[in-house]
Amino acid sequence: MKKVVLITGASSGIGNETARLMIQKGFIVYGAARRIDRMQDLKTFGVRLLQMDVTDDDSMVKGIQKIINTESRIDVLVNNAVMFLWRSGRCADRRSQVPV
Numbered sequence: 001m002k003k004v005v006l007i008t009g010a011s012s013g014i015g016n017e018t019a020r021l022m023i024q025k026g027f028i029v030y031g032a033a034r035r036i037d038r039m040q041d042l043k044t045f046g047v048r049l050l051q052m053d054v055t056d057d058d059s060m061v062k063g064i065q066k067i068i069n070t071e072s073r074i075d076v077l078v079n080n081a082v083m084f085l086w087r088s089g090r091c092a093d094r095r096s097q098v099p100v
Contacts, residue, residue, distance in 0.1 A: 004028045004071045006064070008054055009081035010047070011038035018078055019047045030067055033081070054081040 005022050009015035010031030016039070019031045023045050031042050032052035039049050052063035067074055 002026060002028050003075040004030070004067065004073055005076040005078065006030045006032060006050075006067060006074050007078040007080060008032045008052065010042060011035055015078070015080040016042065018080065020045055023047055027076070028071060030063075032063055 005027045007015050007019050007022070007029065010019045011033035015031070015033070019029050019042050023029045023042075029047045030050050031039050031047045032050040033039055034051070034053045036049050036051045039047070043049055050063045050066065051059070053059040064074070
């Protein structure tokens, strides 16, 4: 049985390359990003595309539910999405605002 992988931040960089590698290794891969248009290259490799914004809980729940409804599970999460929050005129990472 093939493992099901969800990769956030798959529109570029490490996320995009990880999606390509994992699909080549035989995984079922879901690539997620805010802008699905930036992942069209992955579609040609067989990566399944999801519009997902990691700053929006509803968006994340819908994306995950779509995978669960289709595959019945998620075996691997590559949590690669970058999130910046603007606070007091400077960028702050989420850990400074939300206990981790």
